[in-house]
Amino acid sequence: MSVTAAKGFTASGIAAGIKENGNPDLALVVNNGPRLAAAGVFTSNRVKAAPVLWSEQVLKGGLVSAVVLNSGGANACTGPKGFQDTHATAEKVAEVLGHNAGEVAVASTGLIGLLLPMDKLLPGVVAAAQQLTEHGGEKAAIAIKTTDSVHKTSVVTKDGWTVGGMAKGAGMLAPGLATMLVVLTTDADVESDVLDMALRAATRTTFDRVDSDGCMSTNDTVLLLASGASQAAPEYAEFAEAVRAVCDDLGQQLIRDAEGASKDIKVEVINAASEDDAVEVGRSIARNNLLKCAIHGEDPNWGRVLSAIGTTQAAFEPDQLNVAINGVWVCENGGVGDDRDKVDMRYREVHIVADLAAGQETATIWTNDLTADYVHENSAYSS
Amino acid sequence: MSVTAAKGFTASGIAAGIKENGNPDLALVVNNGPRLAAAGVFTSNRVKAAPVLWSEQVLKGGLVSAVVLNSGGANACTGPKGFQDTHATAEKVAEVLGHNAGEVAVASTGLIGLLLPMDKLLPGVVAAAQQLTEHGGEKAAIAIKTTDSVHKTSVVTKDGWTVGGMAKGAGMLAPGLATMLVVLTTDADVESDVLDMALRAATRTTFDRVDSDGCMSTNDTVLLLASGASQAAPEYAEFAEAVRAVCDDLGQQLIRDAEGASKDIKVEVINAASEDDAVEVGRSIARNNLLKCAIHGEDPNWGRVLSAIGTTQAAFEPDQLNVAINGVWVCENGGVGDDRDKVDMRYREVHIVADLAAGQETATIWTNDLTADYVHENSAYSS
Secondary structure (H helix, E strand, C coil): CHHHCCCCEEEEEECCCCCCCCCCCEEEEEECCCCCEEEEEECCCCCCCHHHHHHHHHHHCCECCEEEEECCECCCCCHHHHHHHHHHHHHHHHHHHCCCHHHEEEEEECCCCCCCCHHHHHHHHHHHHHCCECCCHHHHHHHCCCCCCCCEEEEEECCCCEEEEEEECCCCCCCCCCCCEEEEEECCCCCHHHHHHHHHHHHHHCHHHECCCCCCCCCCEEEEEECCCCCCCCCHHHHHHHHHHHHHHHHHHHHHCCCCCCCEEEEEEEEECCHHHHHHHHHHHHCCHHHHHHHHCCCCCHHHHHHHHCCCCCCCCHHHCEEEECCEEEEECCEECCCHHHCCCCCCEEEEEEECCCCCEEEEEEEECCCHHHHHHHHCCCC | CHHHCCCCEEEEEECCCCCCCCCCCEEEEEECCCCCEEEEEECCCCCCCHHHHHHHHHHHCCECCEEEEECCECCCCCHHHHHHHHHHHHHHHHHHHCCCHHHEEEEEECCCCCCCCHHHHHHHHHHHHHCCECCCHHHHHHHCCCCCCCCEEEEEECCCCEEEEEEECCCCCCCCCCCCEEEEEECCCCCHHHHHHHHHHHHHHCHHHECCCCCCCCCCEEEEEECCCCCCCCCHHHHHHHHHHHHHHHHHHHHHCCCCCCCEEEEEEEEECCHHHHHHHHHHHHCCHHHHHHHHCCCCCHHHHHHHHCCCCCCCCHHHCEEEECCEEEEECCEECCCHHHCCCCCCEEEEEEECCCCCEEEEEEEECCCHHHHHHHHCCCC
């Protein structure tokens, strides 16, 4: 159901010829109102793709009538021409739909440093507009895939209103969001400043804590559009929780589809002095290549967990650290704990708990193992 | 020639039975004076192995009469018993040689979280002491190997005095030094505070800028011992340069022997506003897994260089960044530069230049590519 689960939205996904292999590569999502409220969060990478620079400006107005997304090219590091191309894309959408270009968000994903084939993209916008339907969410989700093996959608339905969404992303997944495009829609009647608050709260504990390979993209974009078509005005807490639930579900789908991964690793940091400490320690563990290799080899190598914790500035005493892997406390008080042979690592999900014994705060970071397939996939991406 | 190239030193390397495969695993380096001056730098990981905690104390006195090193076990995360074992090892060396245990440094390398087999190690100390010779440097260098494919030694000889050394390390190579043990010796007549200054200056621009996999060890130790046996007292600048040259040579040998690597990558950051900026950017590039995979695939993927630069706090404007790979400026002014097909990446050494166009400072970080062999080697290490 994706982005068309909520009332007031139409969408489409087509093959415009941007991808040489002929796969779908252009998606359009349109908010038919009555409300056009929107919020967005973008990559914190200082090298931002042209569509990110454009859409950040659009979102400042708090109104988005349509989102056009393409795979097959990131339009990043493409200079003034790249920005002109993004602008022209928004203008074309506005022209075809009778919208204002200043309310059309643009998102792109694919290889950095290549100009988009505008002779294919602009006619594609016309074709995509012709195919807009209330059932187009699935096709839109398929059209934004790059190396994704599956398309990702999620829907939460409450009393008379709905939050739904689609996501793509399978590599370069990291801290401040990663080659990740997400469009969320809702028919709840919510103003843009409330959307913004709910979206930032949701991404902070979901997408921001999905750290597949520590690499931050130039293109990350998460948009939340509200049509108000349900005429329901939920309480903030309930609305925010629905947005969080959809983000969490999509984030989990991203991790499960990470390039070349054979394990999904849940790094849970407990008893930290602060949430910041817990996140810092979780990220350090999640980015440790040696540990990620060990997990791939089904080796409960807790020494690598401790050495990762030791590189952080978090509050802890080395001789009070405890680590559990899949429920077995293999490290106690900074040293050897329970028998590591008890750890069963045959399944895809691996659960690491790092107990800092320094407070009561907690955070969970999701990552993947490091595999030969990851290397193969990413050593041949642009060729 | 290693640690016995300088006059006044004897060394040995034996198989004590710590490694189950019977390979050499215990090394002893003895300073026979007349001077016993020493300096040391240690891992900045807050989870420090027992021998690091011990040797840091020893070095505070500025005197080291002997260094005992073992491979086959890191003695890290081993609690009070691990520290007692390190202490007992130093005491045994002192007893056998007639030294003061408070002047005996200890270094260990191998798997974290296992107690050392003291019933083999202590008799090994006796055997190693019996085999001390002025030609033992090579054997000592061999005995400290873990996954190293070759042993590493380096010597610089000046007018009447010498600096020599040995190193081990092939993985977990990172910022503040990594599973790296280094012993340097000199027969120059230099006091410990001058040794300390020269060693810190040398490691800051050599070992500290070798970043094979971003993982910082619990055991890194670099020691510099001076015997004064040459009776030569060099100028500081000349002495410091000799120490730097030996560190630089050993650092290069570590990179060339990094686990599973097929490329040595020199990341040179130029025109930075500060040296700190240059180092931050260099490390960010050197740790980007996607870029490291691309280099493995001989793909001059400069977009991944830019996305790595974009995650830093360094001073730069995205549209002024330039990147050269093996001499071809593939990125100019933040966008597409010269033809990427001109880049020849067939050889082992790859040279990336990142021009920040923000000042005049520079720094060079060395790293390796990310390969399936790295994954294989590190997913099976403890089994």
